Amino acid sequence: MLLAFDVGNTNIVLGVFKDGKLLENWRMETDARKSADEYGMIINQLFDYAGLKTTDVKDIIIATVVPSVLYTLQHMSMKYFNRKAMVIESGVKTGLLIKYDNPKQVGSDRIVNAVAAYAKYGGPLILIDFGTATTFCAVTHKAEYLGGAIAPGLKISSEALFSMTSQLPKVELEAPDTVICKNTIQSIQSGLIYGHMGMVEFVVRHMKKELAEMGEDESQIKVIATGGLANLIDEGVDCIDEVDKLLTLEGLEILYEKNRRDKRSKK
Known part of the structure; x- marks a missing residue:
């Protein structure tokens, strides 16, 4: 095992x-x-x-x-x-061409997710990981990892709002029924969650546009989401095609098999 x-x-x-x-x-x-x-x-x-x-x-x-x-x-x-x-560190075979300015700066989780998403869904794709940070990654149909964007995750934003203000309470991360809210707790929830949804839609829209300018077929770009809060955000946006909660673990298994084969072929 x-x-x-x-x-x-x-x-x-x-x-x-x-x-x-x-x-x-x-x-x-x-x-x-x-x-x-x-x-x-x-x-x-x-x-x-x-x-x-x-x-x-x-x-x-x-x-x-x-x-x-x-x-x-x-x-x-x-x-x-x-x-x-x-x-998973520099030197591990991934099957992706990392086109980051400094490939060593790319977080291992972003690479693992990209490997798994490309293996399962092909490219071009945009991958969103809703973790401590919310990360966006773009991969071309030729398995080129281009980079993406990094934003504070929902939990970080919530904790910052609570710790940096004197009168705003800590809230549960759940979406209220309306954007216009009439009490402080729901107003914070609205701003955090619906604001995050708006950010996701904006970033995805512009990443698709930039991928198209690089020659990718925009109609073929898949948007895959993973991470603990992926389902929460997916409920309020139209830009996510698939939520895959176990993507990172599957990527680790793919990388293990690939690097194990490479080691065996060198013996």
Whole structure:
């Protein structure tokens, strides 16, 4: 089995694959204070609950945007699974041509998502990840990763509004029935969620226009959304074609298989 970790700023999503099929997946809070032993014990409990055996894990792959957690998970991989984890970093074969000014600056999560989306849906495509940050990525039909846009995610925006103002309360992230609201809580929800929806529609519209100017067929551009808040935003916009919540984990499995084959071919 393959154990895959997608480490974000807020949550760690992990999944177990067998023969290319995702058997189980879980979500836990990202906590740089946790030790390798604490993560190891949590994962052991998750496996036990799902009826899986940790001894069946033959490989581990990690994508992270939190460097401080990487060493901990690498240490945990060796101690609890006796496996050296494959890490998504510069030098890993992706199958994409990265056209960022400095390819090393592209977050591993954005690359993993792009790999998975291109493999599943083809190109051209626009990929939106609703995580701690909301990221937009553009990929051409020739598998060229062009870059995109990064904006504060809904949770960051909500926390900033609460922490930086003296009288505005913290609110649940749910859409009110109307944009014009008559109380403070719903007014904040309206601004956060409907404002985010408006941003998404604007960015997607202009990314499609720019892709078309590069020669892509605008009618063929697919817009794929992933991340914890993807469904919430999808309910209020018309520009998203598909919500794929497990895209990152699937991308990790694709990259694992590709790089494992490359290693074998060099032997």
